[in-house]
Amino acid sequence: MPAPADFGQFIDDHADEFIKRLASAVAIQSVSSDPSRRDDVVKMAHWLEAQLQSYGVTTVLRDLGTHVEDGHELPLPPALLGSIGSDPSKKTVLIYGHFDVQPANKSDGWSTEPFELTEEQDGRLVGRGSTDDKGPILGWLNTLQYHFETKKELPVNIKFCFEGMEESGSIGLDALVIKEGQPGGWFEGVDCVCISDNYWLNTRTPVITYGLRGVSYYKIDITGPARDLHSGVFGGTIHEPMTDLVLLMSKLVDVKGKILVPGVYDMVTSADADEREIYERLDSSIAEIEEAAGGKIALSDSKVDVLMGRMRNPSLSLHGIEGAFYGGGAKTVIPAKVGGKFSLRLVPPMTPENITPLVTKYLEEEFAKLGSKNTLNVEFLHGGRPWVADMNHWNYEAAKEATRQIYQVEPDMTREGGSIPITLTFADTLGCSVVLLPMGRGDDGAHSTNEKLDKSNFLQGSKLLGTYLYELADVKK
């Protein structure tokens, strides 16, 4: 059953309205990592719930309890569950997305206000969350709107699971998915899962994604004096926390991206010629990767090595130092306590559980070698396991056929370097195939300044998601 003939035209005809809706979503500053923005994450859940309800979706907001952030107990934003259609003769697809976003301030280097969606002349829709992940979520809404307004039946039953903590490790969601995956739960009867929350490799070739790296995020606190000190008075007289921290962080990864924590590479298989061929065939180049990064700074001249570095090898990134002096000017301070933040991206069979003891032991040993009288505390902040799926499943056939119809090309099959912690839980708990069907391009700048989603990707991507539902209805199980 192909998508109805007027579906594509409906999406094009409603482009302005859809962009306005995206602007409304972007305007809600649903930054999950910022406790002062927690109300906005909750507001976003309510906004999205009202949108779903307006198209006939039955919804419920599920309380996920609380979590502790910097010693303070905070309520978690609710998860939003939805359901439309219960025809036993149809397949049931579970659609997941996240309505929280990364932090953004104009002063980080944005050209426009990050929470005011700006449509540029060239069709770029610039704003925090445009591609990650509000645009893709709204792609599903656009499809629902079409069916509601034209009074057409959806080709499949749909369950929704939208969360507001993905950018902070999806805290609380695992337990909910496990509970709702039980007989009688919200997800009973789900045949497959679709997630639109990652990106193409380049700016022209659509991709379907069958793997994700996991993540394991840490903070190392070094504490010394009781308060910040004058560096003229105390410099040269005490062990300085910042000195210890910088030395310790420098022991984690080298300039070529090699992880220095012993034991990590013992867990990773090396790629044989056949596997390297998979990466060789992908439509990508060092020039394009550097263009997307905004600098000629690739770790290697080999496209295969760089792509494997992103998709099938682990990596370690240093993110920031809490408590350090960072403003303008030249403050002569010795910070009393500093917290270094870093994370590892994990590939099978690495997990946060088997990696954390290696990281902690290594840091404690390296700290001991410094001979400092300061104290070290290593804290695991959050994590998610890596995931790799069978790309020949019928769920993937439906996604591939939908891509051919919308873009008239064969999609590249990729593994994503980023993480979506709940993916493996869906796969394991519901025992079904999960496919990643991204909307945005490789240069969208998710998590970065001037994040954007191209208007054509928003519209074609909406058509893609809708067409996928029709292909799903048709494909042989």
Ligand SMILES: C[C@H](N)C(=O)N[C@@H](Cc1c[nH]cn1)C(=O)O
């Ligand atoms: C790929 C997805 N759109 C994404 O950005 N995921 C985040 C998840 C995360 C984990 N810790 C913090 N955020 C990512 O890969 O960074």
Ligand SMILES: [Zn+2]
């Ligand atoms: Zn995302």
Ligand SMILES: [Zn+2]
């Ligand atoms: Zn993200």
